[in-house]
Amino acid sequence: MVFNLLKANGLDDFYDLDQTAGRSQRRVRLEDYSWLEDARLRQEFIDFEDETYCRMRLDLPSIHCSACIWLLENLNQLDEGVKSVQVNFAQKTANILFVPEQLSARNLADLLARIGYPPRFRKGKSLKPTTDKKLLYQIGLAGFVFGNIMLFSFPEYLGLSRDTNDGGSFQVLFGYLNLVLILPVLLFSGRDYLMAAYRGIRYGVHTVDIPIALGILALFFRSVYEVVWAIGPGYFDSLAGLLFFLLVGKWFQAKTFSRLSFDGDYRSYFPVAARKITENGQITPIGLSEVRPGDLLSVQPGGLIPVDGLLDSPVSVGIDYSFVTGESAAQTRTNGNRIYAGGRAIETSFKLIAEKKVEESYLLQLWKDAPGEQEPKQNLTDRLSKYFTRVVLSIALATCLYWYPTDIGKGLYAAGSVLIIACPCAIALAIPFCYGTIIRLLAKHGLYLKHSGLIEQFPKLKHFVLDKTGTLTHHEAISLPLIQSSWNKADMALVMAICQQSSHPKSKALHQWFSKRKILAATSPAGVKEIVGKGLEYGPWRIGSPDFCQIDRSEIDAHISLCVSYKGEMKAIFGQSKNQMRNGLDHFLKGLSQRGQLYVLSGDIEPTNTPWEGIISTENQHYECSPFDKKKFVADLQEKTTEGICMLGDGLNDTGALADADLGIAVSEDATTFAPAGDAILSADNLNQLPDFITFVLKTRWVLYAAYLFALAYNITGIIIAVQGKLSPVIAAILMPLSSITTVCIVIFGVFSIYHISDLHKSC
């Protein structure tokens, strides 16, 4: 259908417009949207509703090309109920206005799912765009005032006030106009800096805001003085310019990746509703939070287990805990077993009796004691500014004292000039633009940082804790080592056909194994029996555990995971199935091992011949550890060392550890769907580039040093002029923007040139 639509509308040409267009989409599990019919559950996802209209902002992860925009925004032509659709491409969301009477929310969701854009409903994930409007206002105001104050300074610049007999009159007028203009800038645009400085002084924390605020105030009061006493035009232009540049820097640094959520917790992992079975056997959706112990819930194939509970099912069922515990192999549970929230039902649907509330579930304890947003540590600039402030103040004081005997007035004047000119705008700009550029470049390579402050963690990193399953290994691709076999092509074709009919992970693995070897399945036979927890049976053929295939394991010493037998005679024996390693792992491991200590934590059992053998000492490899072990491990490491710890993980089970590490990187196959809470999200395909990322970031520090050197030179020249009390508004008006602009240029070009010589650039 989608294809027809696009074809019919001559959108083919967009496929060259956007390479990702029409890429085969990841198989999306059809969610059950019936809960949308419940007004209460629906409520949280509705932006606006009145008698006629309903507006929802939906999360549509499968938006991937410009054709999608076209299709979705013309949805109203597919269904009468839709009024208007507005897609946000970067965010992969759609803002949909529809008429519930014509198209219910549930049907809307189904419609979208049908045309290939199944909406994802996740609690606690705000889809509202994240532009900081206040900052933009501040910039706009500052820019506007900056421009106009300069305009008003022209007579002064042009020296007209000297040319004309009554030039003074409008010089005064403009002076006051500037004063009026600057007030909102000082009070609105500059507010944050002043407040921050005030707080800094109050709590004795040295931040760069203090010297900035000093400069701002010095500029302001000096200017007011000059204007009111009709001495000169003041430094209003410098003041406005300074604030304008600072704010722009702030804006540039605050790069957010709106479509990613860095605080994905269980709520963004679990569905919104559970399926409760009422007394009369009806299945009704209820909110997760409403699940009470004792409730009877139904879980569909592929569905998630919402709460810990007791399995209530005639047959035993397979449950996939890989995402939660990191165990790759599916587990089999039988009636009455306790099953834990977060597991995924594999092939059969079943009932379960809730034992706890959702938030009390065993796994979710992780978030209970996971620390929240920790205080951003003092950054480089702040540390510098500490000394900066002192030096500047002392110089100012010294100047004042120097002039005191001769001319106190001039002394004050000079001291003020020192404060003005020494304002660390250059330094305050270097960091924002440097980090802003870095964060963008890293994002280009699939590493998305939560905030640019994290860049300062990179140099510290000395310990790298790696989760195995899903991080170092692929999620889907499974390798199955064949131990011994005695079958011919025909047998294989048949076996392949048999296991084709089961969705059990092992059958899937076996099927993969065949298809890798270019085996073509025979015509799928009828009457394949699946004995849950044992295996598949078709006539004399049996596929499953050794006992099921009646093979005595004494002959083989290797760990057997799967057998194929014909009339009890062994046809094939497979060893422990392994998830496939990600590519480029050697480069990754080598690179990191040069930086520091490596560790492997895995919920899985110990695998054989891994690529990190020899690179990571065995005592640093820990297997079959629970989420809590992982968390504890990192926590202990934190105790032991002051050096930075970097944790890489992909699953819920890593969340605790990620939160405790200095830099928790969540590795994700598709950053937009789900990644556990962390400081950064790294797209799995770019995993092997991590070492390059770190080297790159380290190199960029040189740029900062260069910028600081420049800023220092500028400040010294400025101060030399200032202490002699020779600082004229014009010199300030030239020096300040000039230094700001050069700093910004140095930083941006510097970072880019380093990027271009780095391995990163080559790799892309």
Add this chain to the structure above:
Amino acid sequence: MRVIIFLALLSILIAGGFLVAFLWAVRSGQYEDDSTPSIRILFDDKTTISKHTEEEGKT
């Protein structure tokens, strides 16, 4: 050169107008999505689905 006052004030009035426009633009969320509009304009002369739904049947 009083004319400079005239020119300057005239200019600041214009600029003021634009400032208000700017504030409006930000406030009304004009700039919340700064990627889609550029793609969207490429569709504006594309024909409508309804025309083609029959064709769909044929294909």
Add this chain to the structure above:
Amino acid sequence: MTKPPFLNTQKKKAKLEPIGTLVDNFSYDNKIVRNFAYATAFWGLVGTSVGLLAAFQLIFPSLNFTAETTFGRIRPLHTNAAIFAFVGNGIYMGVYYSLQRLLKARMYSDTLSKIHFWGWQAIILMAALTIPLGITTSKEYAELEWPIDIAIALVWIVFGINMFGTILKRRVQHLYVAIWFYMATWVTVTVLHVGNSLELPVHLFKSYPVFAGVQDALVQWWYGHNAVAFFLTTPYLGLMYYFMPKAANRPVFSYRLSIIHFWALIFIYIWAGPHHLLYTSLPDWTQSLGMVFSLMLIAPSWGGMLNGLLTLRGAWDKVRTDPVLKMMVVAVTAYGMATLEGPLLSIKSVNAISHYTDWTIGHVHIGTLGWNGMLTFGILYWLIPRIFQTKLYSVKLANTHFWLATLGMLFYAVPMYLAGWAQSAMWKQFQPDGRLQFGNFLETLDAIMPMYMLRALGGTIYVVGVIVMIYNIRKTIGQGELLANEAAQAPARKVAAHGKDGHKKKEHWHRWIERRPVQLLVLSTVAVLIGGMVEIFPMIMIDENVPKIESVQPYTALELEGRDIYIKEGCNACHSQMIRPFRSETERYGEYSKSGEFVYDRPHLWGSKRTGPDLHRVGAKYPDSWHYTHMENPQAMNETSIMPPYPWLLERELNAHYTSAKIRTLMTLGTPYTDDYAESAEEELQAQAKEIANNLREQLPDHQYLQNDEHLEKKEIVALIAYLQRLGTDISKEEQSTKK
């Protein structure tokens, strides 16, 4: 699907709305686009051809056939045709096409569209009539007299209503960046036009500006700068941001950057205007300041250029074959060049070289031929086949045009730069003994004649290109059929408007703002205008505060008439009246000009180009007879002169009908004439005329025509001579008085 749209039914809350209609079915008005496209192509040919004529007149003075076709009148005709007829119509074409589609709405009113179209063409025709007839204010790019100024204002407002009306009834919430450029253009040009056209009429075809001398110059160049900024630049940037992505079928490189581009440009351009007025000698540090400003101006402009060019990344194969993209690439590059050069020229030291030379001419033509011209051609080639539902008749021809245009532009600009540098150097060159190397202005002119010829060649090539295009377009139209009303569908407007953002807000005022972007802009414009008025009237009333020079007196009646003839003949097109304080200039022309000398100049006649020498100190330099014979036939005096002859000045009788009216008007504006002088204006005039006539009779005993002319004192030439002889002499009187 096809229920009637209810967009303009009611403005109540959404809930009161009938459910049912989802999409409005409406249509885009392509007819108006076509009309403007035709006009663009036509005036493009006219404008360039007239320019070509002007170029050739500078080589062959004999091409100044009649009074109506002398260079002094052809040049303003050319600039007006190029800017307001060609580029103007180009803007409207692009805006009317893109606006409808960007807003998913037909133009607000077809009637207004028609009025706008025919009104604008009528204005152009009036201009094409009045300027050759010598009806002009002499202010560059604002030569048209007050009735036409009013007409322009009215039509412009019609355009405004039509545009903002469309924005109001738009069916999409987001205003694409191009639209912001359009709106900025409208608001600013309105203010500029009004601000610069403040003049007091004498009669239907004559008015005097409210500002005099230096102030008039300031306003004029404040307008001059911003006219370039907001008529030739911002609207075309809007067009670039729409048509370039469309032509390349790729989204613009960075939409965010384009938004920054817009606001940066707006906030900087607004105050960049005055700082381009550096003309007096300034303190040195202002030059370094100028550097900083220039830097800031370059940044957004180049941001825009790169954004345009990078849009084509990965599409260069397309560019190689597609003439439309090719032209756009050259256009954007030209924009980059021009915006780099502009700030450069505004730096004092550079300006000292470039001012009054052909460098400026080259610069502006990079802008118009390259940026405006090429982009317009590109849009035409892209748009005509679409609205005529066909393919371009011949891509080959289009490519030919591309090369013709590019070569033409280069052959035009490069010689101009060389000419500018060469002449400027020669003007400033001294001999060891401190005398000017090239004392005779003509030497510096002869030296660059080859360049003028090359320029004419370049122009010819460019015009040929335009002709090729017109043929190509004609054929394209021939094989297609206009889709006058292009059917379109969009979610109903109320819905779109409704669909701003979710929750109903408490704060009232900004809800209001949110729903009324347009009223807002209109209001701010009104505010600006009122504000402007409030400021200006006191300023007209208060007496001039430029330093007075006692000996500087108002012009006599005859001189005043002479001055108006000077204006009528457009002498200021080639002769400046502003001697800058450089030794090279004082040496050549005499004492440098003081701002106090211009207090009675309405309008100022500083000029911007020295094709001939500066005339500010020409007064009392030559005998009356010299001017008489020189006007009759310049080549007779120095055969390499390229000044056209003005024989009709010798024949036509001066129309002294309005003299006293003129004087009274000037009195209202503050020129200190006495009432009885206004009364006796005629007699005064005749008296002075007789004097000069007698001088002439004495000095030219064997000049047949003159001797036989018994109405000599009534002739225009006499008035002109009176004016020329007065020019810049007052200040010397002062010197004499001080000597005594």
